[in-house]
Amino acid sequence: MKFNSTLIINTIAENFKSSRVYDVSADPLPRNSIEYYWVWILQNCGEFGLFLIFYLAMAILYAIGGIVFYLFDKFKLFPSRKIQIKKYPSSYEIRRCINNLVINYITIILPLGIISFPFSKVLGLTHDLPLPTIWKFLLDIFLCLLGEDFFHYWMHRFFHTPWFYKNIHKEHHYFSAPFGFTASYAHPVEVVFLGIATFAPAFILRPHYITFYSWFIVRQLDAVLTHSGYDIELFPFNFMPYYGGTVFHDYHHKQFTCNYGSRFTYLDKLFNTYKEKPTKIPSSEPSNNSLSNNKKQS
Numbered sequence: 001m002k003f004n005s006t007l008i009i010n011t012i013a014e015n016f017k018s019s020r021v022y023d024v025s026a027d028p029l030p031r032n033s034i035e036y037y038w039v040w041i042l043q044n045c046g047e048f049g050l051f052l053i054f055y056l057a058m059a060i061l062y063a064i065g066g067i068v069f070y071l072f073d074k075f076k077l078f079p080s081r082k083i084q085i086k087k088y089p090s091s092y093e094i095r096r097c098i099n100n101l102v103i104n105y106i107t108i109i110l111p112l113g114i115i116s117f118p119f120s121k122v123l124g125l126t127h128d129l130p131l132p133t134i135w136k137f138l139l140d141i142f143l144c145l146l147g148e149d150f151f152h153y154w155m156h157r158f159f160h161t162p163w164f165y166k167n168i169h170k171e172h173h174y175f176s177a178p179f180g181f182t183a184s185y186a187h188p189v190e191v192v193f194l195g196i197a198t199f200a201p202a203f204i205l206r207p208h209y210i211t212f213y214s215w216f217i218v219r220q221l222d223a224v225l226t227h228s229g230y231d232i233e234l235f236p237f238n239f240m241p242y243y244g245g246t247v248f249h250d251y252h253h254k255q256f257t258c259n260y261g262s263r264f265t266y267l268d269k270l271f272n273t274y275k276e277k278p279t280k281i282p283s284s285e286p287s288n289n290s291l292s293n294n295k296k297q298s
């Protein structure tokens with residue numbers, strides 16, 4: 001059959017048009033303010049409107065996270081928490097990163113979300129009340145963190161094979177000393193594959209939509225943190241067993257051939273790809289991400 005992009009676009013548009021107007025009378029009454037606002041948004045913006053609100057929230061929170069760590073760097077705050085000492089991004093590096101992010105968020109991440117929306121409905125995810133309990137919500141988020149880490153580990157190792165590294169993953173490694181904004185700085189093909197790793201556990205678990213959307217926000221914020229360049233011990237995730245966090249992933253950017261997990265260390269330990277960062281890495285270089293970049297693997 002001949003490929004017809006107009007047909008595909010029309011089919012997606014039809015999907016959204018036919019997404020039902022939420023019928024609150026069919027559900028139990030909201031029990032708390034979160035459920036009340038959940039229903040209010042569904043009634044006033046529809047299911048696709050709700051998706052767009054979460055997408056925007058994700059983009060805005062990503063930007064806020066990036067700006068917070070940018071300010072840490074700009075004013076050299078908390079130098080004792082800085083992982084790669086004296087490695088601060090230049091204004092050119094920040095501009096380069098933000099240009100890539102804007103393109104990725106508009107041309108890759110938003111379309112991925114739009115495509116996944118009707119697909120998630122087919123899989124049986126629900127908007128209905130009651131919303132999950134806090135414990136069910138946290139359990140599903142934890143399982144998504146664990147699942148994404150598993151898929152990410154194997155895809156990441158695959159991206160470190162010579163051809164894929166040279167042609168795709170090298171872009172993400174442009175910054176050997178990452179900073180908050182670099183979390184989603186990557187070649188578009190990598191963004192798609194890592195998006196699949198993010199969707200996969202959610203599609204297996206099929207949680208409530210509030211968990212599904214919240215998971216993407218948690219995933220993005222965790223990525224901002226693990227690329228921040230700052231070791232913040234009090235961050236709640238640090239209390240999870242095998243959570244390597246920022247130091248773990250920062251060392252991947254520094255060393256290239258170790259620590260492939262997103263955040264957890266257990267797979268790297270299991271498959272002998274784990275390396276512990278010895279001590280703070282001294283550096284007299286001012287801001288030379290691109291200079292030291294790609295020397296180790298090209």
Ligand SMILES: [Zn+2]
Pocket residue numbers: 172178227249253
């Ligand atoms: Zn990274």
Ligand SMILES: [Zn+2]
Pocket residue numbers: 156160169173252256
């Ligand atoms: Zn890598």
